[in-house]
Amino acid sequence: MKYLGERIREANEIALERMLSVEPVLVDVDTALNVIPDMTPNTILHAGPPIEWKRMCDPMKRAVRGALIFEGLAGSEDEAEKLLRTNKLKLSPNHHHNAVGPMTGIISPSMPVIVTSDLKFGRTAFSTLNEGGGKVLWFGTFGRETLDRLSWMRDVFAPVVKKVIAKTGGISVWNILAQGIQMGDECHNRHAASTNLFLKSIIEPLFSIDLSRDVALQVYRFIAGNSHFFLNITMTACKLALDAARDIQDSTTLTAMSRNGTDFGIRVSGLGDSWFIAPSPYLLDALYNPGYSPDDGAPDIGDSSIIETMGLGGFAIAAAPAMASFAGGSFQEAVSITKQMGLITLAKNSKFAIPVLDFAGTPTGIDVRKVVETGILPSINSAVVHKSSGTGQIGAGIVKAPYECFTKALMAFGERYNLAA
């Protein structure tokens, strides 16, 4: 009979091998209701671990109300509010539907979604198409322009992108991110190069398909004008990698970190679908827009920390020192963060080679035990939204996952695997 330590080591090797062997390919764009499992006309998906309406933070509430208006389920924010106090709607976490969404992460039934498939294990993951800047649901802000943009995305943009992706035969997400890492993207808060590379991979089909030139140019402009466009695609790929590592007996490998703006939750491979929850932290190490301070921000929010769970974003910050300087840090601080993340992870992912570390791979595969033992917390590159005014984004910076999630998970692991016996 094997000792638990040995079993954990073997289980984590399997988890890691699965994470690293996925081949995520962007294959389609479709309507959420058509493709997302257990999506219904009355379901609204949100970022983070499960949360009921009244506990949601203000920006998430605004985005949910906006989505209900977009769906035609409510005629105004007041109507939406009333509807939300009935039992007629289902609010459910993206993560329970093979989906992920940045910031508020709201997905409603008629929204178009990215469809990314893992060629290795056959899973599929979903996310919205990134809305860009301005009054946008993902940042918890809503207005007439939000509805107009969402309608255009549904009626014009998504059908074109669907055809374009079909014509490409599928776009390898890791391929783009591997180049992005060479070009100063850490693949969370900075996707400038990756978005350019994505554009490069769709220009030919976009301008070759049977389509008016005006529409093709509109589609091009929308993507080219948003350096975060590739973010949601990255998130689906990371979701696929982590889903491949789920439900492995004895494994202490993290399979999700996610925030709903109220709670921060993590999941662990050997502990199935359970969430281990703590209050979501505020962004103290951040650059705030003029006139704003940490006092104005909502707690950290979004499924985008699936990127750090996969060893990119904050874990790859040495590749994008500008992201450390957001938080007042130097290049050496960026290197130091990436190296620290090496102390709580299982391996280096050679697919993502960091030039300034002599092309060492990104630290990947967070081990709950290592986080608890060392006290080194996963470092997440994130953005801040206003806690109450509906202003949307007010800053960006670095946040640490709460220690409490990890101690809770490790205690549950002890109980589950009978460590006391």
Add this chain to the structure above:
Amino acid sequence: MKYLGERIREANEIALERMLSVEPVLVDVDTALNVIPDMTPNTILHAGPPIEWKRMCDPMKRAVRGALIFEGLAGSEDEAEKLLRTNKLKLSPNHHHNAVGPMTGIISPSMPVIVTSDLKFGRTAFSTLNEGGGKVLWFGTFGRETLDRLSWMRDVFAPVVKKVIAKTGGISVWNILAQGIQMGDECHNRHAASTNLFLKSIIEPLFSIDLSRDVALQVYRFIAGNSHFFLNITMTACKLALDAARDIQDSTTLTAMSRNGTDFGIRVSGLGDSWFIAPSPYLLDALYNPGYSPDDGAPDIGDSSIIETMGLGGFAIAAAPAMASFAGGSFQEAVSITKQMGLITLAKNSKFAIPVLDFAGTPTGIDVRKVVETGILPSINSAVVHKSSGTGQIGAGIVKAPYECFTKALMAFGERYNLAA
């Protein structure tokens, strides 16, 4: 009366201020004969300092013969060779015609050329449009496909690019390079990000102008398929910066480094148009294609070292550690090269901020005195072509400018400014 040291310091400040204040904008594409000063139907321009036909290296000779066939001045390489032994042609350095060209750098009268203007001082500089890979004149290799490509570039590609650039209203070269430096380009051997950024700035006009979609796609593919496309544009901008610093009384600032594959030459601001010459070095610190070694390479060649004269390329190698790894070097070696270049230059160019050096600017403004005093030689990122077989490129790596050029220039400076007196 001021001491010479003080006069030199003041003169170098003026040179530097001029270099740093140019605003190079890509404004047009036109035919060499139409726009390059002193171009004639019988003139062939080449890289490097002046050189007569018989002293040219084999790759440059091949490119010159190819250009004569392209011009219809010769029907075969033999005929070209015979013509070159007469007095009917003028071979002249690009640098004497406000032009620059990478590697062999051949410009013949009917070739289309980039036209880049300096909005600050009103100068204009020229270069060919980059041919890309395969059998190409710039790498000193020639065949049927070379002629076909050059003809297509003249008849199809250039007229489209001309219209596209006109529609953009001009493209700021520094703007693209400043972003490129943030994305892992050192802006000589690596232009992957800059070329993507250039593409991004022309997609809308390219697909908006009155043009068949097939031709627009051909033009797009040609640029998108060549990550060095922006190289020649960078060179024209650097040429403008250095030309702005020319002919300043008392200045010891370098205004050109250039190689013709036989000789390496430098020019100094306070010494007018004189070239200070030494044998061009071989690339020892380079990665050679399988089957090739330094023994197979021609001496270093091309006007592209105008990029290092401006403080990019080898001087900015810390921004592109992959370029140091070509020569077997680590990230620390790349940083060390950039820091060493700081010891022979006058200032840091804040336009080009290197992320891994906490956004310090690139070391710029080479002072001949500092090179002679320290023995630290300008480090140039370069490529190698085969010395005799017509194979074209066989490697890429790092080369140092010859010390002899600098001692000769400093002695001439002493004579010119009567240091002995």
